[in-house]
Structure formats: C-alpha cells, structure tokens
Amino acid sequence: MKSFTLYLCIFLLITKASYSQQTQKPPLYGKNWMAITGKPLAATAGAMIFQKGGNAVDAACAMLAATCTMWDVLSWGGETQALIYNPTTKKVIAINALGVAPTGATVDFFKSKGYDFPPEYGPLAAITPGTPGGLCYMLAKYGSLSLQEVLNPSIEMAAGYPIDAQTANSIERNKEKIKEWPYSKAVFLPHLGSKREAPAAGEIFRQPQLLATLNKLVEAEQQALKEGKNREEAIMAAYNRFYKGDIADEFVRGSAEQGGLITKADLANWTPIEEEPLHVNYRGVEVYKLQEWTQGPALLQSLNILENFDLKNLGYNSAQYIHTLYQTMNLAFADRDFYYGDPYFRPRPPISGLLDKNYAKKRAAMIPKDRNLMIALPGDPFPFQNESNPFKGLLKKRSLLLDSNSNEKIKDFVPKHDASNQALLNSETAEDSLYRDRLWRGTTSVVAADKEGWLVAITPSGGWVPACIAGNTGIGMSQRLQSFVLDSIVNPYNVIQPGKRPRVTLTPSLALKNGKPFLAFAVQGGDTQDQNLLQFFLNIVEFGMTVQQATEAANINSNQLWLSLGGTQMKDRVPKSGSILLNSNTKEGIRNTLKQMGYNMTFGERTSGPINAIFVDQEHGTFWGGSSNHGEDYGIGW
Template structure:
C-alpha cells in the first residue's frame, strides 16, 4: 500500500508541477534572445541585435552594461564564456580569468594570519580579465566595432537611473566602501548625509569609468584611421588597457591602496581560448569550461547519476533528493581536492575524473539509507593508468580510498554515524554569514541568434563593496580568495604569481544531434553547478519547459569546502549533512531525509537566478527562461 501511495504522489506531483503557471512568463523569439541579470542590460543586448549584431555582439554589450551597473560585478573582474560557432559546429571556451599578481604566495598571506587570501580589498585582487575577454570575444567572433558594442554602457556611465537593489547594496556596505578613497568618491555621492548611497531611481554618474571606456574606443578608432582591420583595431584597445595608460593607472591605484598588481602583471596576462570539457548524458552532449572552474563538477555528477533511474524516483522525492545530493557531494569532494589551473603543474587527473568507469565506482558509494558525511575525493588516477601521488595526503586526512565495498554494504558505514556527525550553525548570525559566502553572486548572460551563434557567460568579480583601482572607475576583482594556502587541502590550487584560482563560475552549453539544445548559467557561488544540474535534469528527466525548470525548487548541499569568504579553515569547512530545501517540501519528505542523517533548512526560493535558452528545432524558435529569483530577465524577438 505504501508503494502504491508513493507512486501516486510521484505521478501527482510531477503532473502538478508541469500544470502550474510560472511566476514569470517564458520568453519566445524567432530571431534572437538576450537574457541577463538586469532588465536594462538585456535592453542593451536587444539594441545591438536590432542594429544587426550577432549573439556575440549582443553578449558583449550585455557584459559591458552589467559591469557598468555593478550587477554583482565590475569591469575589473573576470569573464568566463562558452560560444557555439555555427560555421564550425564547435563549442569554444573563453578563459578571461585574471591571475595572482607578483608577490602573492602562501607565505605572504600566512604572514598576515590568513589561511586563505582575503575576501575584500586590494589584496583580494587578481589581474582584471573582463576587458580582455570582451575584446577577444568581439574581435574573434563578433561583427561590430567596439564603439558600437560599448555604446549602451558608455551612455549608462554618463548617467543612468539606478535600481533599488544596487542602491541599497551600496548603502549597506558603505562603511567598508569608506576605507577606499576611489570607491568612496564613486559610490557615496551624498557623503555625510543619513543616506550616503544613491537612492533608487537617482541618476548615477561615473565620470572616471566613462573616460576609461572612451579611451578604449579612441584606441580602436585611431587604429581604424590607420587602415587596420576591425579585429586589429579592437586588439589595439585591448593593448591600451593592458599595456598602456589605462593599465598603468589601474596598477598605480591598486598599489597605492596596498595591493600587489604591477604593470608587468597586466602586460603578461593573456586571454586563453580553450577546448571545453564534455560528457554525454543519455545522448545529450554537455559542455563545461575546464578545471580552473568548478564546471566539471556537473559533468562528474551527471556521469554518476546516469547509473540511477532518476525519473522513476519522481521529482524531488526523498530518494531523488538523497541520490542527487550524494552525487553532488562526491563530485564536490573531487573538486575540492583535484581542480586547479591547468597551465600550472601538477597536472589534474581530468581524464580519470570524467571517466564513465570512475563514475560507476563513485556511484557504488551512494548508500540508499543514509548520508555519507565523510565523502572524500576518490582515486581517478587508476583510470588513467597512473599512480596517485597524493594518497599519503588523502590517508592523513582520513579519506577512504578503498571503494570496493557495495553501496548496500553496512561495512561501508562512515567512520562515525552520519546522524551524529551533522554539523550545525551556532547562531542565526553565523547562518547568515555562511549563506552569504555560499551564495555570493555574480551574473549570467545568455544570447542566441537565427544564424546559430550561441553564447553563455558567467562574468564576475569586483562586486560591491568593491575597491576601485585609482581613477579608472573600475572595481578590482575579489577572486584571489578562491586560492588556498595549504597544499594538503588541494595540491592543485595553491596560490602562486601568474596562476589562476579555481573559480565557481560556470557557463553551460548542451548539444543534441550536433545542434544547440540548451544554453544556461546561474549566479550563486558554490551552489551554481548544484542548481544547473537540477535545472538540466528538470528538463531532460521530468519534461519541464525551460521557464518551469528555472523556477522549480532545488536543493543545495553545504557539505563542501566554500570557495569564497572568510580567511580561516573554520570559515570554509564543510557542513556535513546540512541541506537546504524549499519551504514547500512536504512533511513526509522532510522526515525521510532527517532519518537519512540530514539537517534541514528551508527557503522560499531555491532555484537560484538561472537564465537559459532552449532551442525548439521543431518550430525553429527560441524559448527563454529566467527564474523568479531577483531581477534577471530578458528580451526575445
């Protein structure tokens, strides 16, 4: 009888979900789609499309606009992108992540009493990547000039009506902003008054940023007058930033305030064009950027989950939640130990980590009855026919490397009972601080056109409270904090000059039958690939539309090392068994999960602000989705 009732509940819940009207209407377009974190920035993308630009042009315009609007990022941050080129049928990766500057070493940060680099201020800054990333994407794959693409952002820098979300964020963070003279000048136009930040609807002017953008356009236009090609002219602007007067002022302003970035650091840095990593999930090719991002976490989890009949479990049933949570935790354990900059030794074992056989081995670790509170990294080197040089570190940290036990075997019970190892927060204040670090945002950009170009971007860095670099008007990245200073935590992500930190930023593209199927991304720190995994499964396994899938309730595990926030191990350590659920989760599912050893918390929005495009090849149209979680939205035509 209980089985019959469970089946009825699963069928009813699935049908109920699919029958519900969404809180935001889906977007439809025949010619193009532009979606991002701010409606004004989506309008900038739409304007570029209407002027004849392609999806890359529009994505670059949206990137420039979101940076100018401080949509949890700034111009001094970093840009990560996947681009589908319809002329070649290939997916291209853009690595425009900055690097650690001269002097950034474990010894330097440890001398300041830090286990990790700081989360704010000039010492949190890697070199800026977004200006170079935008120029590279536009030069190589766009059709328009830098002047055209930066037009909307320049108009906004001259003055735009600020929305409440950013205005209130500035006011909340004003005490920290006051530490940095260039930030204070830009962000607090009403210094000394009760409210020092702009008000919602107030015209916000950024003279320094406007001048910087004008310098980039001047460099391009001067090159065009000299009969340089469109591409060469855009790269002239690139060089003015990294090797000219803009970079000199950026480095000066950084070092004046105690940072480490030098003009040599800027001149040496380059954008990397890469081949993405890919796995096939039930006939769908899912693409992610390499292991300098956390993107392969989703690929690993998909490989593991391919060994289970998820559809029969039912959307967000206790068994489904438990299974996907265990897969995510195993994948994040590998991320936390093995991911890092592939351009620095040692070489990450990515072939093994993405092996289907390795995934089968990891799937055997999922016990149906309880949460494995001690899930650790596996040994992917076996699947590369290499010996693992870090087994001694893994053994010292207590990770179990013998994975021959069946997932149904009581012999594989963790060293201590999972129900007694669940870690909780000591106070509501600690909970709020932890969740801010876990969910710390960025923005996402999705664009597609009728010609077939598709772009998925997750830019970030330089969010409020940002330390602005001199008179550039550009906030510096805070991405240095994603490095570690102790090689026993991760031998691959140890901070070093010229090295890229392993970041949470993770755009996604999926192809079916060699054609674009989905383009999607989300903000939210360590939760990004958790939410993107479930969004993808919502469509593929449960038949949701793209808008339904963006709004559907997700779960987030806290059993992972935080990538952002705090400077001590205690700030970042995993919260074993801590699981976030949607507030509407039924009582019987809560009970089953508690019995499996989870400690539950709840929120009314758990999808994260997912932005996505679905390619409807039957009708030759585009579907856009943007979750009911913030200001993200788009425009289609």
C-alpha cells in the same frame, strides 16, 4: 495487472502535477534572437545590439559591459568565463578570461599576515582584470560589430543611469568598508556626510572616471581604423591600451597606492585563452563546461554518476531522488575541492580520470540507499587514466582534518556582498542566512542566441560591492584571489602562486542535442552554481519541464563542501556535514523520511537559484527563454 497499471498512471499524474506548475514569470519566445541577463537595462543593451544587426556574441558582449557598468555584483576589473557555439565550425569553444595571481602573491606573504586563505576584500584580494580582455577577444574573433557600437550603451550608462534599488542599497550597507578606499568613496558615496551617503534608488548615478576609461578604449579602436587596421586589429588596439598603455599605468598606480600587488608586467603578460571545453554525453545530450580551473566539471561528474540511476522512476524531488542527488553532488564536490585547479600549472589535475564513466560507476556504488553519508571524501581517479596518485598521503591527512571538525560547531561564514534583502536575512536562522547569502552573492549571468545559430553563455564576476577602485580608472578590482588556498592539504592543485589562476565557482553551460544547439544556461550563487544548474538540466531532460518552469522549480542545495569564498581561517571554510537546504513546500512525509536517513534540514522559500537559460526548439526553429523569478534577471526576445 490492471490495478498496478492504474496505480502507475496515478503516480505519474501526481508526480507530473508537482512540477507542471504555473510559473511566476512568463516564458520568453523569439524566432530571431534572445538576450537574457541579470539586469533589465543590461538586457535592453543586448536587444539594442541585436536591433543594429549584431549577432549573439555582439549582444552578449554588450550585456557583459552593461552589467559591469551597473555593478551587478561585478565590475570591469573582474573576470569573464564563456562558452560559445560557433555555427560556422559547428563546435563549442571556451574563453578563459580569468586573471592571475600578481607578483608577490605567495603562500609565505599571506601566511606572514596570519591568513589561512587570502583576504576577502581590498587590493590584496585582487587578481589581474580579465573582463576587458575577454570582451575584446570574443568580440574581435566572433562578433560582427565595432567595439564602439557594442560599448555605446555602457558609455551612456557610465555618463549617468537611474541606479536600481538592489545596487543602491548594497552600496549603503557597505559604505563603511567603501570608505577605506579613497577612489571607491568618491564614486560610490555622492552624498558623503548625509544620513544616506549612497545614491537613492532611481537617482542618476554618474561614473566620470569609468566613462573616461571606456572612451579611451573606443578612441584606441577608432585611431587604429584610421591607420588602416582591420576590425579585429582595431579592437585589439583597445585591448592593448588597457593592458599595456595609459589605462594600465593608472590601474597599477592606483592599486599600489592602496597596498595592492599588481604590476605593469602582470597586466602586460596576461592574455585570455581560447580552450577546448570539457563535455560528457548524458542520455544522448552533449553537455559542455569549462575546464577544471572552474568548478564546471563537477556538473559533468555528477551527470556521469547519475546515469547509473533511474531518476525519472524515482520521481521529481521524491525522498529517494533528493537523497540520490545530494549524495552524488557531495561526491563530485569532494573531488572538486581536492583535485581542481589551473591546468596550465604542473602537476595537471587528473581530469580525464575524474570524467571517466567507470570512475563514475565506482563513485555511484558508494551511495548508500537508506542513509546520509555524512562525510564525502575525494576518490582516486588516477587509475582511470593509468597513473598513480601523487597525493595519497595528503588524502589521508585531509580525511583526519575533516574528522576532527565534523563534530564541532563550524562558524556559519559567508560574505554578504550581495544580500538583496537584509531584513529577511536578519529574521532567519544562521543556517538559512548562510544559504541566502551564498545564493545571492557573487556574479551575474549572460545568455544569448540568434537565428544564425550562435549560442552564448557567460558567467562573469569579480569586483563586486564593496569594491576597491583602482585609481582614477573607475574600475573595481577583482576579489577572486580568495579562491586560492595556502595549504596543499585543502587542495594541492590550487595553492597560490604568481601567474596562476585560482579555481573559481564561475561556470556557464551549453548543451547540444542531435549535434545542434539545445540549451544555454548559467546562474549566480557561488558554490551552489553547479548544484542548481545540474537540477535545472535534469528538470528539462528527465522531467520534461519547460525552460521557465525549470528555472523556478524547487531545488536542493548541499553545504557539504569547502567554501570557495569568504573567511581567512580554516574553520571558516570547512564543509558542514549532512546539511541540506530544501524548499519550504517540501511535504511532511519526505521531510520525515530524510530525517530518518540522517539529514540536517533547513528550508527556504526559493531554492532554484537565479538561473537564466535559452532553450533552442529544434522542432519549430524558435527560442524559449527562461529567466529566474528570484530577483532582477530579465530577458528580451524577438
């Protein structure tokens, strides 16, 4: 018995040592507030708002505005998704500020052009803008400052800010695409005809058209205040000017001139929605995600499945832990790929069945102990909500589609709109490059907290470089239409239809413990978002990591899912069976074990994803901030 106890102690020490590493970035600390986002200047904008007396919602809106203005792989014409803990009501609320498919965006329209999926770039890739409306709504309902105060940092940046190397180089790489759109060319390429046509790193980048648009929003607010409107009404006057006034007129004109479909009615009829978030309890922690118009419930499903395993005893990133995690994610994402979609359209996705604990037990029982399940298929959650599945026939056809492609060489396709290090990509294998692109692409993240108890997580996106700018608004149009499908065999709940929201990858997260704020966490990275956030959460809850350690710790990623972005043909999106991304430091013994289990392994030096997070230290009444060591993500606390 003594020898067993000694062995157990040694094992636990070795396991703990593997993840108690010194972090590359220091953790952040604060007792009054915390602001973290994807760009240092944008984090500073959040700090400026806190210093003016704003709350975490005010600061989050300022960071959102700043990242859009800096083109941190998104712009003002994109979409915003948020979770907010309201200390007054002691509830988590969800903000759905995702745009919708415009008039004319039908299956027949895109199929007539030869597409299996809507296009990746240009005006035909656009849904209606959601970020301006989402920001105004959050600020009006839950902030404390004026729109003018919150937008001041962005207005100053639109007048001219020193552009960072990442954005400047992304513009230069994509300049040939940018030249297809006249308004984009005028904004992004100030040195047209020179060898380098994009701005240089550190150059003052000016956006006079966007500056005019932001000033128009502030003018509308200030005019409403002069007319005796209250703070909330004044902010919504700015909202109305964007969606129903002269800004809307120019946006629609500029879109139509370049071949876009968005109409004035599409803008006027759109509105952000305040929703009840979805949540599950994992070992005493309540985890909140947005509804099934995002991929967020896949994390909740994964937690329900993993609750059936002793993860702590398996050990952080042991072969059996990696295997269990990988199989779990594949099962959850198989359900995501087939069942998630806009819940405001019928039929409504079967989300109560998908999140049922007994359904999770059934899925957990499917995981083999000693081999890689090469093809994960959607389950049938309908019996767990006392209904019959209307798409059983489609499920059978779909499994045949996967079987027919499983032995083929599927094209490694991922859009390269946020590849931070092209030289590195060129030196890697195609599969490594696939993962890198997916990891770096798409969005940014914003998290904020304050001593009053407000806690905010936002994952905004859309309108990334190369963006098609809508007329003289200075606003890049979203590219999120590509996340729809045109064939119900892929996902009957996510087939494109005017007025419908696409199922998106964007997925902020909040967690409560003992009924109080515990974690705010978010990440960029397309389809890998909830994979990395799941492991971040487990790193803290199961393995006791600090928030900074958890943002940097080695994760795994699966490519065994349908891609949500990029490629207009079916073969571009099909899952890569058995493919797993591991950290380069994975030990040889673990590699050998996984190989024997049938895994197709690729490796990367950093596999944790660019996660930003805030841990609320309930014992000491302070904040710990974690900001990824991947790129330019940055935070400030006080």
